[in-house]
Amino acid sequence: MYSCSGVETINSDKPRVILLGGGLAGLRCAQQLVTEHGLSTENIVLLEASTRIGGRIRTDKSFIEGFSLDLGAELLHGDQTSLYRLAEEKGWKMEELISLAQGDGGPLPADSNDGYANTVGAALEDTSLAGTCYVEHEWDVDGDRTFVLQGSLGQVVDELSAGLESCIQTDWPVSKVEFTASGLATVTCRDGRIEQGTHVVSALPLSVLQDGDVEFVPPLPEAKLAAFQHMGLCSIVKVILKFDRRVLPPLLHGCICSESFIPEFWFRHLPNLPEGGYTMLAVGFAAGPRADAVTSVKPKEALKKALDQLDDMFRGRKWLEGGGCTGKGDWEETVEVHTGIAPEHCEPRRETSVSGGQGEGTLAELPSSAYVGGLVHDWVKDEPFVRGGYCYPRIGFDETTHAHLAASVNGTLFFAGEHTNTPTGTTVHAAIDSGDRAASGVLQAVQRAQKERASGTAAQIP
Ligand SMILES: Cc1cc2nc3c(=O)[nH]c(=O)nc-3n(C[C@H](O)[C@H](O)[C@H](O)COP(=O)(O)OP(=O)(O)OC[C@H]3O[C@@H](n4cnc5c(N)ncnc54)[C@H](O)[C@@H]3O)c2cc1C
Incomplete structure (x- = not known):
């Protein structure tokens, strides 16, 4: 008893x-x-x-009516994992995200010199190099592809x-x-x-x-x-911006912008919500000292800085229907050259019957013109029983x-x-x-x- x-x-x-x-x-x-x-x-x-x-799986149902938003973990890393198998077994719909950044477990271009990676998400001086090499091999085991569930990880x-x-x-x-x-x-x-x-x-x-x-x-x-x-358990913050129109191309899955306030964004397009209309999300993600920098300012200011950053990133850029932004070059070509993955691979992300700019042309509007609200979720201060994102190897790790x-x-x-x-x-x-x-x-x-x-x-x- x-x-x-x-x-x-x-x-x-x-x-x-x-x-x-x-x-x-x-x-x-x-x-x-x-x-x-x-x-x-x-x-x-x-x-x-x-x-x-x-x-660390937390869904919010109030920010967007009819949509469960992941405030914590959101992505399925790898197609050789227990989580991927569970999703397949349950018939949950997944979309693949193509990322040029190693930070997402995505394919790393051989000549990449990018200094930002979020898989460890900690300050360099607090991170074990040997430990990082050891744990990074996991991406080879898990499969180097990234998915997002239609719906949320709350499932x-x-x-x-x-x-x-x-x-x-x-x-x-x-x-x-x-x-x-x-x-x-x-x-x-x-x-x-x-x-x-x-x-x-x-x-x-x-x-x-x-x-x-x-x-x-x-x-x-x-x-x-x-x-x-x-x-160690790194700090993590998500800065999520909501737009009422599609102001960015659907094939643009994410951006690494390592020198900026928000070092990484990914984008979600939600054209079929019960409330009607079109919602686009920009999910800003920062870890370690970069998260600390974001949370050192008030949420309102963090949202403003993130929005200004998006405007700066996309001002004057061109985009192609079914494709990504062009600026320095064609995004689809870039994907194919660096990853060997044909752009058709991104098919689930293509949408043809949405408003907000079809065809080829200069980005008609800056993101800020369609901005309708945002939220900041700080996994250190807002989650007193978790106080961090995910673990990383520190000096002394073996x-x-x-x-x-x-x-x-x-x-x-x-x-x-x-x-x-x-x-x-x-x-x-x-x-x-x-x-x-x-x-x-x-x-x-x-x-x-x-x-x-x-x-x-x-x-x-x-
Ligand atoms: C913002 C963010 C984004 C992430 N993105 C991804 C991603 O895209 N893909 C991915 O694979 N992983 C991601 N992760 C990591 C992933 O979420 C975690 O690795 C995983 O969810 C950890 O699960 P857990 O059960 O080990 O710990 P937790 O989920 O932290 O569970 C521990 C539980 O213990 C409870 N607890 C604490 N103290 C006590 C106490 N004294 N008594 C009783 N209960 C207590 C806590 O409240 C909590 O519910 C992300 C994490 C964060 C925070």
Whole structure:
């Protein structure tokens, strides 16, 4: 029997798994325990500090009526990943984005000398070069293509949490985890509530572990504590601008503008919203010190600077129907020369029946003429339970760091989360994969404990 209010013993015939953190890693682990490993939802509780689940997947439904906007993760990196397979299995529609920038995991022109990459998203002086080389190989494994879901990544949260409603508790910030080698654990909330179980899975963000939001008793092993410091969680901000007309060509997927206020933009065209009309989005993205520079000014000023930047970028440019902007050269030709990918590859992005300028000509209007609103989402200040974007290797990182981050303790405490994934974290699919791994670890521990109980040593909370 389990209790939030001090009941003394645990029914040792059944495991009870307490998951900390309702991001994708925690949700996936819970889902796997139930659907793949046969645990009942009664044997699981997932404790989430904030009032919503999803963590770094967060959708906003109010900024654009009829459209779920991703304030956090948005892109599917690679076509060889668990996330891509899930999207295919579920029949979710995806559009491929073509990027000339390595920063998006996109194809890197051989002669590129671009100094901006957002995959690590951290200050150079705080980043391990060897670690960066190590984790960058992941893009080869995952597949070097980028997709966006029609709809939002909120679909992944819905999918992973389906059927788990009864075991998810939100508004439950964990402050202490006490665990023993014999498979007993007590988890305490900031307000004193208590949950007891046989196994605990931490799917907390790296920032929370580094900053000691949660006290572990006994303390975590030195090697794990050191590994926490050998990774960092970069700052991230999104600056999203909304336009009521198509002022940029549909084939223009994104721009890297490394020397500018907003170092990267990508564009979304939403011609078929229920409210009618046409909405175009410019999603500005900055990470690390570049994000800090953006969030050092007030949101209103950040939006103005981003809009001015777009006007400057597109003033006087030409564009071709079905193609991109021309200025220094033809965009389609550029794509083909640098990537070997024929422009037809971009077919899903072509739209033929929209207003806002067909045919060939100079960009008729500057973006600011069609601007109708914007928002800034700062993943450090606006998300106190996450406080960052994704992890990067710091000085001291080596090939054992992920293993230390992922290692279980005493067969009772398990770790999931993007930062624990090998060979690299960073992504949505890394979080999902880490949830799978933690669920398998718990299963093995449960089976071991059951064998031990069969041999006569039942666990008890004193
Ligand atoms: C702006 C942004 C853009 C990104 N873009 C992409 C992208 O395009 N593609 C991609 O693949 N990845 C992207 N990422 C990275 C991706 O979102 C993450 O790697 C992934 O979602 C991490 O999932 P997680 O479950 O490990 O952690 P999280 O999602 O952070 O989940 C951890 C959970 O723990 C909770 N928590 C914290 N403290 C406590 C506590 N004390 N008690 C209980 N619960 C607690 C948090 O509230 C949170 O819900 C992006 C991230 C950001 C922020």
